Amino acid sequence: MKSSVYYKVKGVSINLLINLFLISVAITCIYPLLWMVSASFKTQETIFTDFSLIPRHFHFGNYARAWMEGGFGRNFLNSIFYTTSVVVGIIIISSMAAYGFSRLRFPGRNILFFIFMAAMMIPIPGSFVALYVLLNKLHLRNTPVGYILCMINVGLSTSIFLLKTFFDKMPKELEDAARIDGCSKLGIWWHVALPLAKPVLAVVIVFNALNVWNEYILALIIFDSRQYMPLQVALQTFQGEFVTNYPLLMAGLTITALPIIIVYLLMQKYIVKGVTAGALVG
Amino acid sequence: MRIKPTLENYTFVLPAVIIFSIFYIIPFFWVFQLGMYDWDGILPTKTFVGLANFTEIFLHDPSWWQAMWNATYITLIALIFQNALAFLLAWACDREIRAKNFYRVVFFIPPILSEIVVGMVWRFIINDVDGANMVNRLLVSVGLGNFAHNWLSDPKTALTTVALVHCWKGFGWGFLIFLAGLQTIPRELYEAARVDGANAWQAFRKVTVPLMIPVVVLVAILTVLGTMQAFVLIIGLVGGEFAGHTSVPVLRILASMRGSSRFGYACAQGITFGMVLVIISFIQYRFSKRARQIT
Numbered sequence: 001m002k003s004s005v006y007y008k009v010k011g012v013s014i015n016l017l018i019n020l021f022l023i024s025v026a027i028t029c030i031y032p033l034l035w036m037v038s039a040s041f042k043t044q045e046t047i048f049t050d051f052s053l054i055p056r057h058f059h060f061g062n063y064a065r066a067w068m069e070g071g072f073g074r075n076f077l078n079s080i081f082y083t084t085s086v087v088v089g090i091i092i093i094s095s096m097a098a099y100g101f102s103r104l105r106f107p108g109r110n111i112l113f114f115i116f117m118a119a120m121m122i123p124i125p126g127s128f129v130a131l132y133v134l135l136n137k138l139h140l141r142n143t144p145v146g147y148i149l150c151m152i153n154v155g156l157s158t159s160i161f162l163l164k165t166f167f168d169k170m171p172k173e174l175e176d177a178a179r180i181d182g183c184s185k186l187g188i189w190w191h192v193a194l195p196l197a198k199p200v201l202a203v204v205i206v207f208n209a210l211n212v213w214n215e216y217i218l219a220l221i222i223f224d225s226r227q228y229m230p231l232q233v234a235l236q237t238f239q240g241e242f243v244t245n246y247p248l249l250m251a252g253l254t255i256t257a258l259p260i261i262i263v264y265l266l267m268q269k270y271i272v273k274g275v276t277a278g279a280l281v282g
Numbered sequence: 283m284r285i286k287p288t289l290e291n292y293t294f295v296l297p298a299v300i301i302f303s304i305f306y307i308i309p310f311f312w313v314f315q316l317g318m319y320d321w322d323g324i325l326p327t328k329t330f331v332g333l334a335n336f337t338e339i340f341l342h343d344p345s346w347w348q349a350m351w352n353a354t355y356i357t358l359i360a361l362i363f364q365n366a367l368a369f370l371l372a373w374a375c376d377r378e379i380r381a382k383n384f385y386r387v388v389f390f391i392p393p394i395l396s397e398i399v400v401g402m403v404w405r406f407i408i409n410d411v412d413g414a415n416m417v418n419r420l421l422v423s424v425g426l427g428n429f430a431h432n433w434l435s436d437p438k439t440a441l442t443t444v445a446l447v448h449c450w451k452g453f454g455w456g457f458l459i460f461l462a463g464l465q466t467i468p469r470e471l472y473e474a475a476r477v478d479g480a481n482a483w484q485a486f487r488k489v490t491v492p493l494m495i496p497v498v499v500l501v502a503i504l505t506v507l508g509t510m511q512a513f514v515l516i517i518g519l520v521g522g523e524f525a526g527h528t529s530v531p532v533l534r535i536l537a538s539m540r541g542s543s544r545f546g547y548a549c550a551q552g553i554t555f556g557m558v559l560v561i562i563s564f565i566q567y568r569f570s571k572r573a574r575q576i577t
Contacts, residue, residue, distance in 0.1 A: 018374045022381075025371060026388045028450070033391070035416065036403045051419070093297045100294030107288070112295060119306055123559045125511055125532055126552015129539050130309035130316060133323065153305035156298055185290060214396035216514045221540075232398045236517070239402065246406055257399045264394050268387055271394065272458060 033257070040250035047247055062251035070242065072252055074227060075234035082144070082230055083212045086151040090159050090208050091201060093152065098163035099189045103175070113164075120157045132221050142224050150218050155208040162207075166200040167193065206263070206270045213260055231256045317550040322543040335550035346551065349529040350558075356445040356530070357509040364449035365501055368456030373490075375457075376464040386461070389454040397451070401518015404447045409434040434520055437527045444516055444528055448509065456501045463497035464490070499570035503563055510559060531555045 034053055040062055041055045050056055067073045100106075101113045131150060132141065140146030174196070178188045194201070219233045226237060235252055242248050264271050317335055321328040339346055371389065375382050392400065407416045409432050418430035433443045467490065475485040513532040516522075523529035523537065531551065538548035 018377065018379070022371065022374055022379070022385055025367075026385060029388050029391055032403050032407055035407060039406070093301065097295045097298035100291060104291035104294060106291040112299065116298075116302065119302070123507065123511065123556055124310060124313060124552060125555045125559070126313050126535050126549050127309050129535065129545055129548045129552060130312040131305065132539070133312065133316070133545065134305070134309055149301060150305055153301050156302055160298065185294075189294070210394060216396065216398055232396050235398055235402065249402065250406065253399050253402055257395055260394055260396075261391065264391070265387070272386070272390060
């Protein structure tokens with residue numbers, strides 16, 4: 001007969017194994033990033049001799065060099081600019097459309113909404129080829145406006161879906177009250193519906209901000225000039241220029257990744273919600 | 283009299299419809315149209331070739347099928363390894379582990395990073411710089427120095443290395459969805475199973491597995507669609523197609539467009555690949571229906 005001590009020991013050791021497993025995976029997740037940050041503080045010489053995670057001598061020169069000489073400052077500001085404009089654009093356009101689809105009546109409403117939703121389901125891997133041709137025709141290629149419009153379109157369907165789902169469940173009383181007080185439809189959308197939708201808007205904002213910040217392929221085909229490129233594409237030119245200078249490249253990567261990691265840690269709840277929501281509808 | 287409010291209602295969806303028509307609907311049809319032309323993307327004249335682009339893809343383009351096979355290989359590894367890891371981790375976290383939230387935060391860090399960053403960081407860790415090559419130094423330190431080499435520069439190991447880094451980046455997704463699924467299973471079911479004398483394995487087999495099948499199918503579909511189309515990570519890791527060893531369909535499309543300036547052919551490749559993706563998700567959807575009926 002096995003004693004209760006046996007079961008206790010067995011339970012503890014199983015829990016220990018499980019925790020060990022989880023911790024080792026967690027370390028595998030974080031270690032490459034710590035290594036990236038650590039290498040960005042080393043020099044071309046010490047990177048081959050100093051293998052410690054905390055560098056013996058902190059060398060901040062890589063950041064200054066990447067920012068100034070590598071032109072990363074410019075690309076960083078570009079990324080910030082594209083992310084903000086696209087998110088603002090998506091918020092306004094998609095919340096208006098979602099409100100219209102949810103609350104207002106007009107012929108063709110259902111079929112239009114269906115087309116938006118179908119677009120989320122059908123993958124067209126070659127669409128960037130046609131988009132390139134289109135932007136060329138509109139003289140919008142290699143312009144920030146062209147890129148921003150394309151990226152607004154990318155986020156539109158999912159954002160409309162998330163917001164419409166919310167508006168559908170929202171009680172109508174407040175809007176009725178506003179209407180009786182003489183508020184116009186646009187006024188109701190702006191003063192009543194949008195403030196109520198704040199939690200969903202937060203999800204839409206972080207979901208799209210992440211998408212734009214990390215976007216690569218459209219930026220690659222749209223921009224020829226380094227001065228317009230966002231960080232993700234600039235990294236490649238950067239790698240080409242400073243091909244063997246690893247500490248410098250790691251500084252560039254840290255500049256690119258850090259904002260996302262900080263935003264993630266601060267708004268973790270919304271990101272997880274937004275990203276999984278995006279995946280589930282897609 | 284009813285026209286004015288209707289027009290007013292249309293203005294709400296108008297901006298979205300305009301942007302969507304220009305940047306989604308038009309390119310969507312152009313892809314199908316251009317797929318039947320031979321065009322270099324610059325000259326005003328296009329040559330209509332009918333289905334010649336498609337016959338070329340299917341009969342005379344081994345590099346395309348090499349790319350399809352590579353993508354399938356990466357997808358199979360992701361499907362098995364990445365999802366098994368994700369499921370195990372979710373199952374472990376579901377067992378009232380105290381640091382559940384900590385793990386939830388940490389495991390989702392790789393998925394939020396861009397593929398370029400992940401690719402370049404891992405390239406730095408496992409390739410190129412011999413002195414700083416973490417994996418090789420680890421191998422040497424445990425006495426397996428013979429296996430140490432530049433993983434990404436060797437045609438034999440490059441694709442598998444890409445697949446494993448892809449798993450590293452992607453497992454957090456599956457983990458989150460699996461964990462959410464596991465937490466919807468009522469605790470009473472496990473209690474009831476234990477009262478009936480089921481051991482941990484039987485409870486897992488008879489309670490967890492059947493209830494999780496829809497979630498597993500969902501994650502499998504997302505994994506297949508996501509992994510088949512992954513290519514930015516490869517650009518970050520390897521720099522490109524590596525003479526076909528790490529080429530995938532989207533990289534081929536990009537090469538047709540930018541490398542050989544064959545826009546029509548690139549569109550035809552896009553259509554072919556899109557069809558494959560639609561068929562795969564359809565099969566998986568049907569399969570999931572069947573699976574739900576059985577259990």
